[in-house]
Structure formats: C-alpha cells, structure tokens
Amino acid sequence: MSKLWLKLVDELHALYSWWGTWFYGWQYKNIYIIGVTGTDGKSSTVVFTAQLLRKAGIKTAHYSSISINDGENEVNNVYKMTTPGRAGLHRFLANSAKN
8 A cells, every 4th residue: 555545544544533532522531441451361350350440439430341331330341343434433422421
C-alpha cells in the first residue's frame, strides 16, 4: 500500500474515534479509568479490582473478556474480546459515566 493510503486510513481511524467521543458527549472525562495489561490474568484482575472497589463503596464499571458491567447491569461478554472498538468503547464509557 502507498504511504498516502496508510496516512488516510490512520486519519479516518482518528476521525472515527473523535466522532464517537463527540457523539456520546465526552462523559468519560468525569470518571477514573484503570487499565490492566499483560498476558495472563487480566480479566480476573479486572473483576476482582471492581469487586474490591464496590466493597469500599466506590461505584464501578468494568469491561473484560468475561463480563461487561456498566455500573448498573452485568452481562457475559459473548464475544470474549477485551476491546469493543471505538464506537463500542465510547458507548460503554458514556453509559458507565451516566450510571
């Protein structure tokens, strides 16, 4: 692929991400975000950390390959993916901030 084409693709990805942020109202600015990286144990760490914070009286939401909790409802993550994509991530953050 040409460098121009790759630059266009990068710009479109950035634009799509910005659009998701704008569409859902920049609500993620009102919440703290904790990211967990690594090879093994990410989902367990996310769920355990969320449970610990809830026990401490802190409202939480989480997104893992096991489950998705937006602060009100928890569902199984049927796709088993930890990254929902740009629009899905912004929708999740907006719902979590609202809840």
